[in-house]
Amino acid sequence: MDNRGYYHQFGGAYLPEILVATFDELDETFREAKNDPAFWQAYEALMASYSCRPTPLTYCENLTRHFGGAKIYIKREDLNHTGAHKANNVMGQGLLVRRMGKRRVIAETGAGQHGVATATMAAKFGFECTIYMGEVDVERQRPNVFWMERLGATVHPVTDGTRILKDAINEAFRDWVSNMDTTHYVLGTACGPHPFPEMVTYFQSIIGKEARAQILAAEGRLPSRIYACVGGGSNAMGIFSGFMEDPVELVGVEAGGRGLDSGQHASRLCSQDASIGVAQGYRTYFLQDADGQMQETHSIAAGLDYVGVSPILSDLKETGRARFAAATDQEVVAALSLTIRKEGVIPALESAHAFVQAFKEAPGLSPEESIIINQSGRGDKDIFTVADAFDDPRWKAFIIRKAEQYHA
Amino acid sequence: MLESYIHDRRKEKEILLMTHIVMGYPSFEASMEIVAAMVDAGVDLMELQIPFSEPIADGPVILAANQQALERGATVDRCMAFAREAAARFEIPFLFMTYYNILYRFGVEAFTQAMAEHRIRGAIVPDLPPEEGGEYMADMAARQLDPIYIYAPTTPEARMKRIADVGRGFIYCVARKGVTGAETDFSSELTDYLDRCRRATRLPLAVGFGVKRREDVDFLKGKADIAVVGSQTIRLMDREGPGAVGDFVRSLR
Numbered sequence: 001m002d003n004r005g006y007y008h009q010f011g012g013a014y015l016p017e018i019l020v021a022t023f024d025e026l027d028e029t030f031r032e033a034k035n036d037p038a039f040w041q042a043y044e045a046l047m048a049s050y051s052c053r054p055t056p057l058t059y060c061e062n063l064t065r066h067f068g069g070a071k072i073y074i075k076r077e078d079l080n081h082t083g084a085h086k087a088n089n090v091m092g093q094g095l096l097v098r099r100m101g102k103r104r105v106i107a108e109t110g111a112g113q114h115g116v117a118t119a120t121m122a123a124k125f126g127f128e129c130t131i132y133m134g135e136v137d138v139e140r141q142r143p144n145v146f147w148m149e150r151l152g153a154t155v156h157p158v159t160d161g162t163r164i165l166k167d168a169i170n171e172a173f174r175d176w177v178s179n180m181d182t183t184h185y186v187l188g189t190a191c192g193p194h195p196f197p198e199m200v201t202y203f204q205s206i207i208g209k210e211a212r213a214q215i216l217a218a219e220g221r222l223p224s225r226i227y228a229c230v231g232g233g234s235n236a237m238g239i240f241s242g243f244m245e246d247p248v249e250l251v252g253v254e255a256g257g258r259g260l261d262s263g264q265h266a267s268r269l270c271s272q273d274a275s276i277g278v279a280q281g282y283r284t285y286f287l288q289d290a291d292g293q294m295q296e297t298h299s300i301a302a303g304l305d306y307v308g309v310s311p312i313l314s315d316l317k318e319t320g321r322a323r324f325a326a327a328t329d330q331e332v333v334a335a336l337s338l339t340i341r342k343e344g345v346i347p348a349l350e351s352a353h354a355f356v357q358a359f360k361e362a363p364g365l366s367p368e369e370s371i372i373i374n375q376s377g378r379g380d381k382d383i384f385t386v387a388d389a390f391d392d393p394r395w396k397a398f399i400i401r402k403a404e405q406y407h408a
Numbered sequence: 409m410l411e412s413y414i415h416d417r418r419k420e421k422e423i424l425l426m427t428h429i430v431m432g433y434p435s436f437e438a439s440m441e442i443v444a445a446m447v448d449a450g451v452d453l454m455e456l457q458i459p460f461s462e463p464i465a466d467g468p469v470i471l472a473a474n475q476q477a478l479e480r481g482a483t484v485d486r487c488m489a490f491a492r493e494a495a496a497r498f499e500i501p502f503l504f505m506t507y508y509n510i511l512y513r514f515g516v517e518a519f520t521q522a523m524a525e526h527r528i529r530g531a532i533v534p535d536l537p538p539e540e541g542g543e544y545m546a547d548m549a550a551r552q553l554d555p556i557y558i559y560a561p562t563t564p565e566a567r568m569k570r571i572a573d574v575g576r577g578f579i580y581c582v583a584r585k586g587v588t589g590a591e592t593d594f595s596s597e598l599t600d601y602l603d604r605c606r607r608a609t610r611l612p613l614a615v616g617f618g619v620k621r622r623e624d625v626d627f628l629k630g631k632a633d634i635a636v637v638g639s640q641t642i643r644l645m646d647r648e649g650p651g652a653v654g655d656f657v658r659s660l661r
Contacts, residue, residue: 004539014508014535016465018560018582020567160471161461173464178586180562278509279462281535291484292513293461 005194005282008318010311013193014281019173022180027195029100034202043092047206050124051081051091055207057214057372062342063359070224070365072358074375075211075239078347084377085207085235086117090186092203094121097184104128104183108172110137110165110231111302111350111385112144113377114188119151121186129153132171134164137302143384162296166307169280189232190310193281197312201237208242211372219370225249225361228374229353230269230324231303233310235376240322249323251361252313253353255299256326264298268309269317269324276314284311300329300389301349303377327356333389335359336379348377349389410453410501410529410554410577414612414633417452423629424452425661426614428505428638430473431456431490432482438650439490442641445650447498449657453634455532456494458487458506465534467589469639469646484514492526501529503556508536511544520547530554530577538574545574556580556614561601565608572609578634581605583617589639592618594627602631625660635660 005011015023033039047053056079060072077085090107097105105127109115115131122129131148135157138145148155161167169192176185190200215223226243228236230252240250257265260272268274268285277286279294286308287295299305316322327335336352338359339345347355351374358373365371379386387395417424427446431439446454459477463470495502504523511519511533523531530553536544538557548555554577559568561584572579581602583592592598605613615628616636625635637660644656 012540013537014540015537016534016560017537017558017571018465018562018585020537020560021562021564160468161475166462170462170464174467174587177465178590180585275513278512278535279507280464288509288513290513292509293478 005198007312007315009276010284010314011194011197012278012283014278014283015193016177018177019180022176023193023195025100026096026184029096030195030199033096033099039095043095043203044206046091046095047088051087052079053206054210054214055079057211057218058345059218060343063339066342067359067362069363069367071219071367071370072362073215073218073223073370073372074345075207075372077207077235077374077376078345078351078378082113082117082120083381084113084117084348085204085238086114086188087120088206088238089188089200089203089234090114090117090121093184093186093199094125094127097127098125100184102182102184104130104179105186106130106132106172106175106183107186107188108132108165108168109144109188110134110168110305111382112137112141112148113303115153115155116144116147116151118186118188119148119153122153123151130175131155132158132168132175134158134162134168136163137165137168140302140385165305166280166294189234190237190312191232191280191282191284191308197282197310200234201241201312204234204238205241207235207238207374208240211239212242215370215372222246222248223372224365224369225251225371226374227251227253227354227358227371229304229350229376230254230309230313231266231306231350232308233313235374237310237312239372239374240316244321250316250321251357252322252324253357254324254326255301255304255353256328256331257298257300259328260326265326266297266299266305266307267326269313270326280308282308282311284308284314300332301353302385303348303350304353325357327353331356336386337390345375346379347375348379348382349386351376352379409552411612413501414578418612418633421452423625423632423661424634425450425625425657426453426455426634426636427451427641427657428455428457428636430459430470430477430642431487432459432477432480433473433642434476434645435480436482436486436490440494442645442650442653443494443498445654446657447500449654450661451500451657453501453503455503455505455638456487456491456528458484458504458510460507460510463507465587467587467639469589469642473642484510488522488526491528495527503530503532504528505532508533516543517547520551520553523553524551530556532556532558532580534558538571558582559605559608561585565604568605568608572611575609575611578612578614579605579609580636581613581615581632583615583619586617588617590618592624594624599631622660
């Protein structure tokens with residue numbers, strides 16, 4: 001691998017020797033596909049027939065009136081099959097797996113969205129599938145575990161470390177170093193060793209390509225700002241990449257958890273608790289201690305609860321091309337509630353982080369301007385988590401009654 | 409330098425033994441006892457692993473040891489002090505084994521400087537391939553320290569030669585795919601792979617991953633210079649306590 005995937009000082013491929021040949025093969029396959037115009041066409045056709053693409057750009061008339069500033073649009077990645085932008089990446093990587101002639105896929109998952117999307121792709125393409133999921137997340141996200149298993153995947157609870165997303169990634173790598181001849185690791189976000197950040201961004205760039213054409217058709221001009229939540233960073237990279245060369249401000253919103261001073265958040269790009277390090281095969285900002293040991297993270301949204309962040313986003317921060325903010329758990333629930341009531345759409349808790357910052361800034365912009373919020377996923381699918389976030393008493397009573405039925 | 413030490417030692421022994429500990433597991437006191445027992449049992453080199461929260465190349469046994477050492481308060485400074493004491497007390501060469509983030513956060517130059525001061529002779533950093541290791545290699549070379557590089561069964565021959573050009577001390581040959589601690593099939597396939605390794609470099613060869621018993625060490629005689637025993641001593645210690653380690657090491661050769 002000659003191009004090692006650096007974005008100034010971020011990125012790289014810090015690989016154990018056993019995986020070097022596997023990454024060389026993956027990089028070569030990806031390069032060939034990227035240079036083959038028929039590949040992108042096949043990808044778009046697959047996403048159109050299987051995952052509702054192009055997803056709409058929805059004008060939010062009521063929210064716009066409510067805030068009295070810029071016109072608010074949302075890009076509806078929630079309307080993808082399986083309910084999130086994750087489908088874009090897994091279907092793309094599925095096509096690469098076919099090209100490589102491999103028969104088995106593995107993936108890590110935090111909230112379960114990427115696991116469900118991968119299991120769906122594996123079912124459709126006829127691959128064997130194992131999903132690594134932290135034991136804590138298995139407990140929190142049982143409905144997604146249920147679907148993964150129905151889709152034919154083996155869900156492997158990870159009991160090591162902090163038993164969340166980063167530990168699931170480590171465990172997936174351990175599987176991969178044993179089974180790379182037959183197996184591809186479908187990494188879920190724009191992180192990890194090269195070429196994953198570039199490759200995942202490439203597949204997710206379908207969001208930005210569509211959004212740019214859609215806003216020009218609707219408004220006749222570019223938007224002023226784009227907002228996206230940032231966990232690993234794949235939905236942000238997806239929509240940002242459509243506007244990289246434009247005079248459009250790019251705003252990423254991280255999980256502020258219980259506040260940036262609380263020590264309980266997952267903010268790598270706007271908190272003092274993060275610093276540059278090298279782990280999980282790449283160099284970026286990590287939430288780590290002075291020795292370089294990774295720290296525990298917290299977010300109301302499991303999908304944002306990750307200790308590292310895309311090296312491309314770290315670079316966009318350093319170069320000033322993108323700006324980053326954090327939204328607290330409390331702000332997220334308020335923004336989610338308002339959006340549901342005003343527009344009748346239900347963003348995922350992850351996506352609601354982007355809404356928080358957009359709502360803070362929209363009133364300060366003029367009515368001639370527009371902004372786009374990337375609604376990366378839908379919230380109704382994660383009813384257990386969202387109901388907990390709202391602390392809904394009638395929902396709790398229902399669950400108690402339901403549990404009693406199982407006891408009977 | 410380690411290479412001449414290994415050549416000299418090999419004149420007396422058919423195969424050398426390198427063992428491994430995770431510093432601070434189960435405690436720093438027990439770690440020192442284990443080092444003493446291993447040296448007394450005749451090991452020729454030792455790896456001292458600085459625990460890391462994300463040890464992706466390690467299997468469940470060493471992974472758990474890393475985690476527990478950290479939970480019990482192992483820090484890099486404490487590991488440095490431990491290594492200095494071990495190297496001062498015992499004659500054999502010691503190496504650090506850890507992941508790159510530990511060096512990166514410490515400062516690569518400061519880390520190699522500390523190694524030199526504490527008389528740690530080399531380092532194994534499994535997630536730092538030569539392509540990413542320019543600064544590390546220069547800082548190690550400036551202090552006559554040996555960066556130990558790794559061969560895997562998946563490494564093509566041309567790459568083996570490139571790695572041999574930058575490796576010092578010896579080459580660590582990973583016996584099979586997978587992580588540390590699982591079963592290895594000591595078969596003709598392994599012999600063929602070790603032949604390829606032998607042809608690619610004049611540096612001594614160490615073989616690790618799955619070396620557990622005397623037969624495994626015997627198998628490696630004539631094919632490699634050093635047998636590396638890692639997870640098995642930790643497993644044994646978990647089961648029978650640090651006192652069992654010395655007899656186990658004696659039983660290997």
